[in-house]
Amino acid sequence: MDLLNQLAETFLNWEEMAKVIPSLILVGLPNALILAVSSGILGSLLGLLLAFMGISRNPVARWTARIYTDLFRGLPAILVILIIGIGLSPIAREITGSRNPYPLGILALTLIAAAYIGEIFRSGIQSVEKGQLEATRALGFSYGSAMRLVVVPQGIRRVLPALVNQFISLLKDSSLVFVLGLAASDREIFRIGNDAMANTGNLSPLVAAGVVYLILTVPLTHLVNFIDNRLRSGKPEKREPDELAAPIGKKA
Amino acid sequence: MAELRSGSLTGKNLHLSFGSNHVLRGIDLHVEKGTTASVIGPSGSGKSTLLRVMNRLIEPDQGDILLDGRSVLKDNPDELRRRIGMVFQQFNLFPHKTVLDNVSLALRKLRKLDPEQARTEALEQLDLVGLKHKANSRPGNLSGGQQQRVAIARALAMKPEVMFFDEATSALDPELVKGVLALMADLARGGMTMVVVTHEMGFSRNVSDTVTFMDAGLVVESGPPAEIFSAPKTDRLKGFLSDVL
Numbered sequence: 123m124d125l126l127n128q129l130a131e132t133f134l135n136w137e138e139m140a141k142v143i144p145s146l147i148l149v150g151l152p153n154a155l156i157l158a159v160s161s162g163i164l165g166s167l168l169g170l171l172l173a174f175m176g177i178s179r180n181p182v183a184r185w186t187a188r189i190y191t192d193l194f195r196g197l198p199a200i201l202v203i204l205i206i207g208i209g210l211s212p213i214a215r216e217i218t219g220s221r222n223p224y225p226l227g228i229l230a231l232t233l234i235a236a237a238y239i240g241e242i243f244r245s246g247i248q249s250v251e252k253g254q255l256e257a258t259r260a261l262g263f264s265y266g267s268a269m270r271l272v273v274v275p276q277g278i279r280r281v282l283p284a285l286v287n288q289f290i291s292l293l294k295d296s297s298l299v300f301v302l303g304l305a306a307s308d309r310e311i312f313r314i315g316n317d318a319m320a321n322t323g324n325l326s327p328l329v330a331a332g333v334v335y336l337i338l339t340v341p342l343t344h345l346v347n348f349i350d351n352r353l354r355s356g357k358p359e360k361r362e363p364d365e366l367a368a369p370i371g372k373k374a
Numbered sequence: 375m376a377e378l379r380s381g382s383l384t385g386k387n388l389h390l391s392f393g394s395n396h397v398l399r400g401i402d403l404h405v406e407k408g409t410t411a412s413v414i415g416p417s418g419s420g421k422s423t424l425l426r427v428m429n430r431l432i433e434p435d436q437g438d439i440l441l442d443g444r445s446v447l448k449d450n451p452d453e454l455r456r457r458i459g460m461v462f463q464q465f466n467l468f469p470h471k472t473v474l475d476n477v478s479l480a481l482r483k484l485r486k487l488d489p490e491q492a493r494t495e496a497l498e499q500l501d502l503v504g505l506k507h508k509a510n511s512r513p514g515n516l517s518g519g520q521q522q523r524v525a526i527a528r529a530l531a532m533k534p535e536v537m538f539f540d541e542a543t544s545a546l547d548p549e550l551v552k553g554v555l556a557l558m559a560d561l562a563r564g565g566m567t568m569v570v571v572t573h574e575m576g577f578s579r580n581v582s583d584t585v586t587f588m589d590a591g592l593v594v595e596s597g598p599p600a601e602i603f604s605a606p607k608t609d610r611l612k613g614f615l616s617d618v619l
Contacts, residue, residue: 257466257525259431261480261532262456271479276470 135326142318142327146334150311154338157224157296157310161231162289168232169239176244187240194237199230199295206230207302224308227299235292242288246281247274279353283346290339311335380567381442381457381535382407385428388437390420397423398434399591405536405569405584407442410562412570412578412599415588416614421571424588425538428569429458441535456484459529463541465521467513467528473500474509477528485532499527503557519550523557530561537561539570575618579603587611 175187194202207226214226250273258268278285297312304313315331383405390398397420405411413421426432428439430451438445446454467476478496481487487495500506503523505516513521522542529537539558543551555574559581562568572578578585579599586596587610595602595611606612 251464251466253462253464253466254468256431257460257462258468259452260429260455260458260460260462261528262452262454262484263480264452267483271483272468276468279470 132325133329135324138318138322138324138326139330142314142330145309145314146311146330149307149309150314150331151334153308154293154296154310157228157231157299158289158293161228161235161296162292164228164232165235165239165292166285168236170243172236172240173243173247176240177248191237191240194234195241197234199234200298200301202234203227203230203298204301206233207299222308223299223302223304227296227302231292231295231299234295235288238288238291239285242281242284243277246279246284247277249280250276282353283350286342286346286349290342293338293342294335379533379535380408380565382440383428383458383536383567383569384438384440384443385424386438386440388424388427388439389435390423390427390432391435397591398427400437401588401591401593403428403569403586403593403596405567407567408565409583410566410568410570410581411584411586412572412582413586413588414572414575414578414614415594419588420591421588422540425460425540425569425571429455429460429538431455456480456532457534458536458538459532459534460538461522461525461529461540461542463544465513465518465525465545467521467525469513471512472509473505473511473513473516473524476513476524477531480528480532496527496531499531500524502530503527517550518546519553522546522550522554526554526557526561536567536569539568539572541571541573543572543574573618575603575615587614589614 172187172190175183176191178184178187206229207223210226210229211221211223215221218225247269254276255265255268255273258272259265263271296310299310300313300316304310309317311331311334315328318327319325383403385401385403388398388401388403389396401420401424403411403413403424413424415421423432427434430439430447433451434447439447441454441457467473468479471479474493474496477499478489478492481492481495482489485492497506497509500509503526505520505523505527508516508520508524513524516524526542542558543554546554551574555577558568558570558577562581570577570582582599584596585599585602587594587602589610595606595608602611603615606615
């Protein structure tokens with residue numbers, strides 16, 4: 123029993139958790155979301171550009187995208203965050219006039235996310251049947267409009283689940299910006315839990331931080347499944363009233 | 375279909391190679407205004423490629439294309455394709471758009487109609503192919519025959535001068551073929567200039583004005599259907615006809 127009590131005391135000390143929960147919710151959560159959402163949006167834009175470069179007929183564009191992707195997918199996230207966050211901080215300080223590490227943290231997360239998202243978009247766009255492009259061009263659309271109006275929207279739909287997965291992983295990776303040194307108000311979920319653990323020697327604040335991550339990520343994984351199913355079976359069709367009436371009235 | 379403005383179409387000495395594969399070896403095809411030319415031949419003979427070269431989805435290596443007697447090789451290919459409607463074996467409807475949007479997309483974006491007018495015209499086209507009541511469905515909820523009729527409506531909505539059909543009924547269940555062929559025959563009778571690549575020998579014989587038999591990238595024989603089907607001159611055409619009839 124002693125052992126169980128000791129484990130409970132270490133991981134599930136409600137008092138230590140209660141102390142940290144307000145700042146987890148009020149400081150850590152918004153900060154983590156700022157990091158993940160902004161780098162998610164920027165990473166998607168850069169990723170889309172990389173996808174277009176990756177399928178371009180221009181070999182320079184293709185190779186640039188290839189090398190970029192290999193580089194940022196091949197490096198550990200923490201290494202990229204450190205290199206960008208510390209290496210570019212003098213320049214960032216000059217431009218923005220602040221020591222806030224968020225712009226560089228977001229930049230690093232964006233660069234990493236773009237490499238993955240670019241590959242996701244590329245595979246989605248390439249999975250659209252060739253006939254779609256052909257039929258659109260046969261109507262008289264240019265290559266660019268055909269891609270924009272018909273091919274890319276279908277490609278993106280197909281990879282929505284993979285994109286949400288990528289966002290989940292971005293949300294978790296956002297914890298790594300702690301290596302750049304954060305002021306109290308800049309701390310995200312992990313750092314708040316970690317600081318409290320370091321101060322008290324009790325792991326419960328980290329467990330609480332973990333729970334906050336799960337509250338964010340578990341619904342998202344279920345959203346992935348939902349989207350996946352929806353894409354597979356399609357939206358239930360809305361029937362027009364006269365269509366429902368037709369088979370009844372037909373032979374009456 | 376009162377306002378058809380169809381034109382004649384001519385391909386002259388068309389050549390195309392993919393690497394060492396010489397797909398078209400100097401094809402001549404002339405379709406008079408308001409007539410239907412069917413193109414028959416074994417698979418791999420270059421029939422479908424010929425259609426794609428004549429609307430410049432693929433640029434020919436050599437030769438000329440004339441629409442209403444004027445060469446169109448120097449025109450913007452996108453503008454040429456607006457004047458030539460095309461219907462595919464696999465329908466190629468846009469699955470993420472409603473039937474109505476499939477038809478009205480090009481009206482809005484290319485003919486620059488305002489949304490209300492595009493909608494009205496698209497519904498008119500759908501009515502002509504008997505599918506106005508499916509306007510709000512997704513293509514995936516339609517039968518193959520219905521999808522192909524929507525694809526025909528989509529092409530016709532651009533008011534093309536010529537229509538291409540690339541084995542338009544080959545992917546359809548047998549019981550759905552008739553409806554699509556009937557629609558194509560209606561169009562032909564209505565005075566549309568049509569080039570029909572087909573395996574439907576009945577259609578070729580009864581509806582078309584000329585029949586062109588292709589094999590290995592060459593026109594082997596061409597003429598009115600009565601001649602081609604009743605009095606084939608070459609052994610290759612005789613062999614082909616005995617295989618398919």
